[in-house]
Amino acid sequence: MAGLTLDTFLGLVGGEFVDVVHSPAGLDLPVVAVLIHDTSTAVQINPGDLVLGIGLRAADPDAERLLARVRPDTVLAFKVHDDAERARIRALSETHGATVLAISPEMSWDQLHSLARTSIASAAAGAPDERGVPFGDLFALANSAAAMLEGPVIIDDDRMEVIAFSSLDDPIDEIREHSILHRRPPREFMDWCESTGILPRVRQSLTPVRVVPPDGATRLVTAIRGGSDILGYLWVAESKHRLDQHSADLLAETARVAALQLLRSRMSEDLDRRLRSDLLRNALAGRANAATVQSRLGLDGVCFRLVAFVPDRPGSPPPAAPELRPLEDLVALRVGASRRRGAVTSCDGLIYATFPVDDRTPAEPARLAREITGQAHRKLHLGVRAAISGELGSAAQLAEARRAVDRLLDLPLLDESRRVLAFDDSVADAILSEITEILLERPRLLQGGLAGMVVSDRDCGTEHLASLRAFFDAGGDLTAAGRAVYVHRNTLKYRLTRIRDIFGVDLDDPAQRLVAQLQVAAFTAHPELQEELPAVPVRPH
The missing domain is CATH 3.40.1390 (Udp-n-acetylmuramoylalanyl-d-glutamate--2,6- Diaminopimelate Ligase; Chain: A, domain 1)
Known part of the structure; x- marks a missing residue:
């Protein structure tokens, strides 16, 4: 219907x-x-x-x-x-x-x-036009034009890539054969068109232009126009009869019909992209029906990853949707042009894309993400970071995958090589970030002797937290840790003893040491938590 x-x-x-x-x-x-x-x-x-x-x-x-x-x-x-x-x-x-x-x-x-x-x-997307050619069926239009013009027809898009051609029993020269097989005219033919000024003439002319290539049949070509925009090109090669003025008139008429179909196709593609974007956005928010998302986004029976992109805006609020549009268009263009089609959407200042993978292309999302961040820097003059989820098998996992990539993007940018972070390569950082998130959601887990130590630093000017962090970062090496906080190893050792005696944080106990390291990570990543702790009297243990 x-x-x-x-x-x-x-x-x-x-x-x-x-x-x-x-x-x-x-x-x-x-x-x-x-x-x-x-x-x-x-x-x-x-x-x-x-x-x-x-x-x-x-x-x-x-x-x-x-x-x-x-x-x-x-x-x-x-x-x-x-x-x-x-x-x-x-x-x-x-x-x-x-x-x-x-x-x-x-x-x-x-x-x-x-x-x-x-x-x-x-809605009349499937209704035929006055020629009986279904709207959107460019191959049917090419056949209809070939029958009228009595010569083989090719329709190119604005980048000179073949999008349709007639399939009637017409002679095929080398130019047409190469164009159909490779979806582009031969390089020699394109160079000849440019050197002779044929293509600029076609773009400027409102009527078909006669082309006589050195190694092929004579052709008529006209631009397919949508207002002032060039939507594509329509070619017919001379076959059974000479292409005359009547042929040119028929070709110009066919180009007007092709323009309507290409415009309708573009509108359909825009609607499809918008629908896919909306479905992905709702899935990321946990609202969409997983089966519908999987079917519509082409994720049935395949594994995929979620890739998130965020512009560098330290200390600034997330960018609004209009500001994100150039980056979103770049991501959509690269994802759409890749071998595997994905979906792209923007949400809360970030851009998300799904990318199907298989055993032959495990590194493709990371490669694509690096290329996009590089292009954003060169073309948009925009610093961009990216994060890649682990492998997913169901659209029902998208909401959790979004939280995972968001956590990766919250990690500090230590160096330029970490502009693209993959969950598989950053498992420790990802787990620590998630545990820190749990600690923030449950403030009672930040209580204990270490909280008293942080209050002491805040209210009395001690440096226990910095010393303990340096000790953990150095893997327990007192010399390296002391160097990081500019004190002798013995001074640092004395501080750790004081932390144990005053606050009860015994680093020789594996469980206490693990909890202390997690709490130190939370207080370091979120210094505002230090200000929220109530002043408490410190009692030696």
Whole structure:
């Protein structure tokens, strides 16, 4: 069925306002009508209907009765106010096999209803044009043009890469054969076009240009224009009959049709990118349905990694979305151009991308991340850091993977070689960062003798914390630790003895030593915690 599909509709609305709770039939469902559910009237619900559950809450009996009435190819929309409602709706939709959307309270039902009706009315993505050629099918257009012009046709994009060609029984010269096999014209032909000024003429001319290459058939070529932009090029080679003015007129007409299709294709690609971005953003927040995310992002049955990028902004708030756009476009371009397609989104001042991997490409995410940070520095004049998660097997792991890469990015940048951190190569740092996070969430775990030591430093000017940190950093080497804090090893040894006698922190006890090292890491990474400790009397142990 031609028209609006659920994935296109989601791309139009945006993931900030709508996300998928459950979709057992995928996102390629047609959306052909929008209905308002009325509990007082038994409305007929048909496949392809988008049913708005206005006034229904997850706990209402009518919500479950409505879910039980529909098939998977009907779409239900409910307002969801909190995680408890989302969990309830998800459980009901899974029980009844229903396709359900969660609508943000910030979007009014009137807005959603109006947008759905307008989208359904204007959707004609699969309708043929006046020639009978389906919109978006450039190969069909090339065949149609070849039949009219009685010569083989090739359609290139704006970078001169072949995107479609006719497949009728026409003669093939070397230029056409190379173009089809390698998706680009031969280098010698391109050099000849540039040296003779053919391509600049084509870009400037509003009518087709005749091209007579030294080693190929005569051709007509015209630019495919979208306003003032060059969208691509349309070529026809001379075959059975000489290409005349009538041929040029037909080629120009075909170029106008190709422009509409290329513009529609670009719009479709933009919507697809936006939908994939919204799905990934919701998955990172733990809101999306894992099965839908895996299917739509191409993660079914594959392993993948999450890569995060953040601009260097020491001491500054996270950048707003418009500031992130150039970097997000760069990441999307590189990820989209890679051998394996991923998804890209921005959230809270960071950019995240999924990247499928296999046994043959274990180092590809790290290589790609290094190239992106380098390009950001050279082209955008922006310092960027990146972090790569461990290997993931399910979209349900994305929220936890996000926390893991965020922790890696919170680590101090010790040197330029650590601009790209991989979880696999930074396991110790990652574990210590997560344990520190747990300590911060549970302040009682920072109590004890070491907290008293920190209070002493704060209130009395002692240097116990710095001495203990130097001792740990030096791996217990008193000479190296003393050098780090500019005291003799014996002075440092005396300080450690005082820490044991006064605060009860015995570094000869393995358990106490481990806890002390974790607490020192937390107080060092977050000096504001030192100010929050209450003054306490110090009693020798």
